[in-house]
Amino acid sequence: MDSRKETAAGLEAAAVSATDQPRQAASAQREAVQGKLRKKRNPALRALLWTLRALVVPVLCVVAILGGMYAGYAILGKRPGDEVFEVETWKHMYDLVFAD
Numbered sequence: 001m002d003s004r005k006e007t008a009a010g011l012e013a014a015a016v017s018a019t020d021q022p023r024q025a026a027s028a029q030r031e032a033v034q035g036k037l038r039k040k041r042n043p044a045l046r047a048l049l050w051t052l053r054a055l056v057v058p059v060l061c062v063v064a065i066l067g068g069m070y071a072g073y074a075i076l077g078k079r080p081g082d083e084v085f086e087v088e089t090w091k092h093m094y095d096l097v098f099a100d
Contacts, residue, residue: 069084070084073089
């Protein structure tokens with residue numbers, strides 16, 4: 001009885017490993033193709049793509065800050081929107097907040 005269980009388990013393991021072989025071969029082939037594609041990229045293009053990826057978050061942060069300043073000053077504060085980007089406006093606000 002025990003030998004049948006072992007044999008059945010052995011057959012199941014062999015069947016599983018046989019079905020995994022085509023998958024492993026396909027994934028190895030995909031990796032080889034992707035490796036060839038990556039090697040063909042120009043170094044200048046790779047540097048440009050890396051720079052763009054690195055700058056996405058800081059650029060989005062600056063856009064969020066400018067949008068928040070405009071929304072807070074022009075929409076909520078009901079002031080002219082063009083005054084948001086004047087340095088005198090922010091100096092005046094700083095003086096109001098930190099004045100003795």
